[in-house]
Amino acid sequence: MGASPSRPLEQSPSSSEGENHRVKYASYTTQGFRPHMEDALAVELDLDATTSFFGVYDGHGGAEVAMYCAKRFHTMLLEDVDYINNLPNAITSVCFRLDDDLQRSNEWRESLNPCANRNCLTNICANLHHFTEDYVPPSYEGSTACVVIIRGNQIVVGNVGDSRCVLSKNGQAISLSFDHKPHHEAERERIQRAGGHVFLRRILGMLATSRAIGDFAYKQNRNMPPSQQMVTCVPDIRVENITDDTEFLVIASDGVWDGMRNNNVVQFGEENLRETCEKLVGHCLHSNDNATAILVKFKPIEEDPDEVASARDEHQHNPEGGDEQLDINNDND
Numbered sequence: 001m002g003a004s005p006s007r008p009l010e011q012s013p014s015s016s017e018g019e020n021h022r023v024k025y026a027s028y029t030t031q032g033f034r035p036h037m038e039d040a041l042a043v044e045l046d047l048d049a050t051t052s053f054f055g056v057y058d059g060h061g062g063a064e065v066a067m068y069c070a071k072r073f074h075t076m077l078l079e080d081v082d083y084i085n086n087l088p089n090a091i092t093s094v095c096f097r098l099d100d101d102l103q104r105s106n107e108w109r110e111s112l113n114p115c116a117n118r119n120c121l122t123n124i125c126a127n128l129h130h131f132t133e134d135y136v137p138p139s140y141e142g143s144t145a146c147v148v149i150i151r152g153n154q155i156v157v158g159n160v161g162d163s164r165c166v167l168s169k170n171g172q173a174i175s176l177s178f179d180h181k182p183h184h185e186a187e188r189e190r191i192q193r194a195g196g197h198v199f200l201r202r203i204l205g206m207l208a209t210s211r212a213i214g215d216f217a218y219k220q221n222r223n224m225p226p227s228q229q230m231v232t233c234v235p236d237i238r239v240e241n242i243t244d245d246t247e248f249l250v251i252a253s254d255g256v257w258d259g260m261r262n263n264n265v266v267q268f269g270e271e272n273l274r275e276t277c278e279k280l281v282g283h284c285l286h287s288n289d290n291a292t293a294i295l296v297k298f299k300p301i302e303e304d305p306d307e308v309a310s311a312r313d314e315h316q317h318n319p320e321g322g323d324e325q326l327d328i329n330n331d332n333d
Helices: 064-079 087-104 107-112 118-126 185-193 262-268 273-282 305-317 319-329
Strands: 014-019 023-030 039-048 051-060 145-151 154-160 164-169 172-175 236-241 246-252 291-298
Touching: 014 039, 014 273, 023 039, 023 273, 039 064, 039 291, 051 064, 051 246, 051 291, 064 087, 064 107, 064 145, 087 107, 087 145, 087 154, 087 236, 145 164, 145 246, 154 164, 164 262, 172 262, 246 262, 246 273, 262 273, 273 291
Parallel strands: none
Antiparallel strands: 014 023, 023 291, 039 051, 051 145, 145 154, 154 236, 164 172, 164 246, 246 291
């Protein structure tokens, strides 16, 4: 093994930005001092007509699980039977479906590098053993997942692992996720019940997060259901209402949070989101890790014209309640 670089590696950082009628966002990701880039992210401003999706995936032991999560999480979410009426259930279902894909065969890896032409038939034949019973799931490769779905007047956050989402509301930082660390009491107790132990704040002295997609070496207790393994993919879910004082949120990998407290985030809510996101990540380059952040800024809540017209019609048909109806019209829920 070579020595760690003394400065961030020269792989170009990547950034993106965009907006729709409800939010605008910027993302920034950099390899930092690590020899490999294992973070991934996904943004779908218009997952459907009323829904925006943002996800950060921090891989370990390799980049492929994180890349697969970034490619498939939001598409699986769209396919889920609970997508329309129960997003928390849908998020949980997707986490387990991703784990199932990783366990079943090597097809998930192949999907990351699809064949470009018909000549790939030779490669398929040469690699048929990947699709047989000899397939071994990724034992020590996995990924966190911190996803944010914005729909209507709600923010729904699902989190597996130690990537984090923090909301700025009226100038105050509000954590919308919980870091799944092995030394936390509830996590440690589950690890011990499954036959493991925590050493140096890591599972068996190796893994620094207690929940992840993948990492099947830590999911081998046949007497325990998937939710009770040393490492589980069960997400924590948080639902937060969007109000007039909801300003922006940050979703980031632990390479950002290792060098920054939640309260520090509120100072980064400037107008130029791309530059702000770059400053946010640059502030933490000393963390010796990949660093990825998505900054989502909420636009002022606008009244739905159809709702305003409906309320106006109701007022005209019920003039005795005029003052109350006008007050309701001016509320921004």
